[in-house]
Amino acid sequence: xxxxxxxxGLGGLSVLREALKIMPNENYIYFGDSKNAPYGTKTKKExxxxxxxxxxxxxxxxxxxxxxxxxxxxxxxxxxxxxVYPDIPLVGIEPxxxxxxxxxxxxNILMMATPxxxxxxxxxxxxxxxxxEADIVPIPCEGLMEFVENGKxxxxxxxxxxxxxxxxxxxxxxxxxxxxxxxYPFVSEEIKNVIGNDVDIIDGGxxxxxxxxxxxxxxxxxxxxxxxxxxxxxxxxxxxxxxxLSWKLINL
Ligand code: DGL
Numbered sequence: 001x002x003x004x005x006x007x008x009g010l011g012g013l014s015v016l017r018e019a020l021k022i023m024p025n026e027n028y029i030y031f032g033d034s035k036n037a038p039y040g041t042k043t044k045k046e047x048x049x050x051x052x053x054x055x056x057x058x059x060x061x062x063x064x065x066x067x068x069x070x071x072x073x074x075x076x077x078x079x080x081x082x083x084v085y086p087d088i089p090l091v092g093i094e095p096x097x098x099x100x101x102x103x104x105x106x107x108n109i110l111m112m113a114t115p116x117x118x119x120x121x122x123x124x125x126x127x128x129x130x131x132x133e134a135d136i137v138p139i140p141c142e143g144l145m146e147f148v149e150n151g152k153x154x155x156x157x158x159x160x161x162x163x164x165x166x167x168x169x170x171x172x173x174x175x176x177x178x179x180x181x182x183x184y185p186f187v188s189e190e191i192k193n194v195i196g197n198d199v200d201i202i203d204g205g206x207x208x209x210x211x212x213x214x215x216x217x218x219x220x221x222x223x224x225x226x227x228x229x230x231x232x233x234x235x236x237x238x239x240x241x242x243x244x245l246s247w248k249l250i251n252l
Contacts, residue, residue, distance in 0.1 A: 001221075002027040002232065003212060004063030006054045008039035009149050009235075010242070011183030012069025013249040015093060016231075019067070019209040020250075023222070027229040029061050032246060035236035038145050039072040040114025040181070047076035047116065055081060061232075064221050065089035067212050071113060071180050071204075075120040089215035095180030096204035097126050101134045103200060105175035108135045110166070112191075113180030115140040123180075139165055145183040151245050154190050162187075162194040171196035179203040186249065 003023075005016050009032045016030055031054050033039075039047045051073040055066055066088060068074045068081070074092030081090055095117070100109045117123055118138045127136055144165075147158050177199055179185055185203045192201060216222050223229065231250065235242040 001062050001064035002029040002230075003065050003067065003216070004055075004058030004061070005030045005067045005069045006051070006058060006073070007032055007070040007182055008050075008072065009034040009037040009145065009183070010246060010249055011145060011148065011181060011186075012067070013246060014182050014185040014203070015067060015069035015205045015208050017250060017252070018205040019212065022206075022209055023213055023229075025225050025227060025229050026223050028231045029058060029063060030231065030233045030246065031058060032233075032235045032242060034149060034239075034242045037149060038114065039070065039076075040116045040145065041142060042116065044076045044116070044120075047073055048080065051077040052081070052084075055085070057234075059085075059088070065212055065216050066091070067208060068092040069182050069208070071095060071117045071182060075117055075122045089212065089219060089221065091208055091212045091215060093182060093204050093208045094122065095126065095178050096202050096207060097130060097136060097178055099207075100176045100178050100200070100202050101130050103176060105200070107173050107175035108137050108169065109176050109178060110137050110139055110169060110174055111178045111180050112139045112141050112144070112165070112184055114145070115142050117180055141165055141181070141184075144187070145181060148183040148186045151241070151248075153186050158187060158190050159194060162190060166191075166194055169195065171198040174199050176200040176202055
């Protein structure tokens with residue numbers, strides 16, 4: 001039985017890549033909702049409905065566990081998904097603020113995410129929890145996921161976008177950048193180029209992969225085969241390039 005992964009588009013592949021490193025013998029099924037992307041500018045209700053639809057699709061395909069590999073969908077739907085599917089190992093992803101705070105470096109922690117993630121109570125709660133320990137600056141990045149969906153991981157246009165978003169910040173006043181959207185690890189080289197090499201770039205992909213592994217292990221659901229697993233990729237868009245691009249990102 002496969003582990004199901006979902007995202008509003010190609011971003012969740014950055015989490016799937018981490019899962020492949022620690023669980024190469026598992027089978028995977030990935031669903032990218034590129035037709036309905038971006039989620040980050042939709043209402044909570046719209047995101048919730050889309051996420052439920054995808055989870056149903058993955059379960060119909062036989063998924064034994066679900067990774068909501070999208071910060072935006074996690075904040076809009078994960079609590080409710082847990083109520084509706086109490087027996088399915090289900091893991092979401094949220095901005096990896098804790099490891100950034102634990103680095104204990106001087107300077108701001110910049111948290112790049114979609115406008116929706118930044119607005120949610122879940123995020124406000126995280127900010128509040130660490131407010132005495134660190135200066136966390138949310139940076140809503142409307143339009144950034146589209147670069148990844150269009151296969152642009154570097155280049156002048158992306159650099160100009162990032163320079164504008166990160167204006168005023170550099171290694172003298174910034175300790176780390178938390179990537180609070182699963183699309184952003186694919187543009188992390190350009191982010192580094194703009195902010196400088198001394199700033200740590202942190203994302204929650206590996207932590208999330210470890211969490212689903214732990215949850216499956218607990219239920220005795222890990223695959224004990226010694227052969228490399230299979231990956232199936234689906235996308236809601238009928239543009240073929242999304243499937244091609246998905247494979248490119250898996251194999252990066
Ligand atoms: N990849 C998604 C996330 O982690 C969001 C991108 C979007 O659809 O706006 O938040």
